[in-house]
Amino acid sequence: MTRLIKPTRRTFLKGSVTLGAAAALQSPFINHAWAQDVSYDGEVFDAGGAVLNIGEWGGGWQEFVRAALVDQFEEDFNCTVNWDSSFPWFPKFVTQGAQDPVFDICNWNLPNLMQTNSAGDFFLSVEEMRANVPNAANCWDFAFASGAGITWAYMPYVYAYRTDAGAPPDSFRSFWAERYANKRGAYGTENGLMHAFFMATAQEFGEDQYDMEAAFQALEDAMPMQISEFTFNMLSQLERGEVDIAVHIEGEALSLKRQGAPVDIWHWTSRPILTQTKTISRYSDPMQKRLAFALMNRTLSPEFLNAFGDEFMWRPTNSEASITAALAEEGVQNTADAVNEFWVPDWEFFVANKLEITDRLNEIFGL
Template sequence: MTNEPKKPTDITRRGLLKTAASSAALAGPVSLFNINHAWAKDVVWDGEPFDAGGATIRINEWGGFWQEIMTKEVITDFEKTYNCKVAYDSSFPWFPKYVANGPKDPAFHVGNWNLNEIIKLGRIGDFFLSTDEMKENIPNAADCWDFAFGSGLGITWGFGQYAYAYRTDLLDPAPQGFKSFWDERLANKRATYITSNGLQQVFFMTAAAEFGSGQTDMEAGFEAMRQAMPMKISDFTGNMQTLIERGEVEMGVQWEGEIFLMMDKDLPVAPLTWDRKPILTQTHTVSRYSDPIEKKLSLALVNAKLDPAFQTAAAETFYLRPSSKNAVLPERLTNKGVTNTADALEGLWIPDWNWFLDNEDEITETVNEIFAG
């Protein structure tokens, strides 16, 4: 299930530093700036709390209620324990901010993302520590399921499966299977997302795989989008939830957490899990060229997110499945059949985001034309 991002070079940073040092020994004295520049030093964290002396780390993560919960469950105690400040930026998109600053002057020290944005940045620069480097310095990573490291550039701490949300009171008989989205009875009563939304991008790749020779079968994906018209196009999951609640949409692309929330509000909805099992992830990155104190704080913050107690709280609040093997699921997930076992993770699928990014312009342009009618 590994989706290894393309690297800008096969030379590792440590190898590059060794090469530079060897060359310098032959060429003469090395500049003190090059020796002492903060990010040139290896940073190791032993897993123990430390006094950061009031240092600030910048993080990018979702806003609103999400930010309130992260502050309550993690950040407030973290700032006290480490004598530091967490500067929280919820103004998405963050991708252009990283690009504007470049890898060696990171806009943020820790990021929380969906996979497509992480991999896109990994393709254009050496922005992040690899998963192996993070695992070496984050004790709680040892207790994570293997899928948590599938991006190669971060650690996933929570996830949910993609599914259709459908109205149980309006669809009789109940839909069966991924292709039921194209049932004639759902014309103009089904919905997906704008092309910039990652849920639509995964939906497109899944449709290409289901109707064609595989996820890279663009023509099959385009034809599937054509055959699904007319349909409604939403911009984000909250809006999709509203459309379904109002009955304007009887089946929509969604992820299971939003569907579970609606079910617990006693709304007449149910999830239809896809035959393939793509997942919507919450994945943390640590910027490679952060200064040492900020990098140590970053590793400690990700460690806190991998703590089983936090992941149980996140499951209770956001219906996110945990990546820690030791996290206990709350009743609101177990009563829907969710388990935190190796069997439950079998077959989880991360689409080939490198392929998608290679073809993003063509896919976006063509699908936008289809949606415009």
């Protein structure tokens, strides 16, 4: 098996952000309406009843974001937000094409964003977004690591573990301890937590996050594992004692602890993060693009991020926002020192190698 190494594209927090819109600068469609310059400086304006098409998660997430953000936004800007929660976004973007975007603003997990970004000139660059989203000036550097969107919320990856199953984990390799044999919880190959765990495992057992062979061997050594498709299923397995340690994310795992289950979390010494990232479509019409800037700006406001963190325990990327009390009780802070070691896995690398990784892991997991 080959291993693709891309040392110039590592997306560590301290690394450089990939920017660029060269394709757009050479577009043959420069006279179209959507090529007009659009700027936004944070003011409220009358959109004249315009419709803003967005793609974002549904269910309780949609209900909360509408109540905490979108309803007032529609009133203030005299617009209608058309919300689509029928994920995945990739086939919708590529089917409709870059010049006729299905969404004006869209929320992503980074693997799907990187896949879509590599398929065409769909999105404004980070540089263009930062110039028109005033609240972006207060965001930590890793908020811009994708090069194609702005990350507004994130969670560190953790181990969730049973506190009644012996000593707590004390290193990333604790997952492989003999006492956890057949009581380890991980995910199928379509779950992004498995993708991040794969790259963190490669970094721990190999040369770096690109060392696929080291990760394959380590995950084979971790078998047998309990494989789940979704994080909420994993929480149920933890609560019932079917697993004693599991790959998870901070906020969701802490929610089970707060319900009184004998569960706690251990943050990986390698500090990758799960992110929520919004893009703005390059070829949206001028009014929709301006509205998208405005909605992005309000998404990054401390007021919304504080409310969102209180509801879902996601951390904010805006340095001016607060940490929700539930996380503050765990010692979480929103300071430069506190975020210093976080890094964003190289999702371009993962997308480029996804087929090989999926096939090998399915073989290892017996799926």
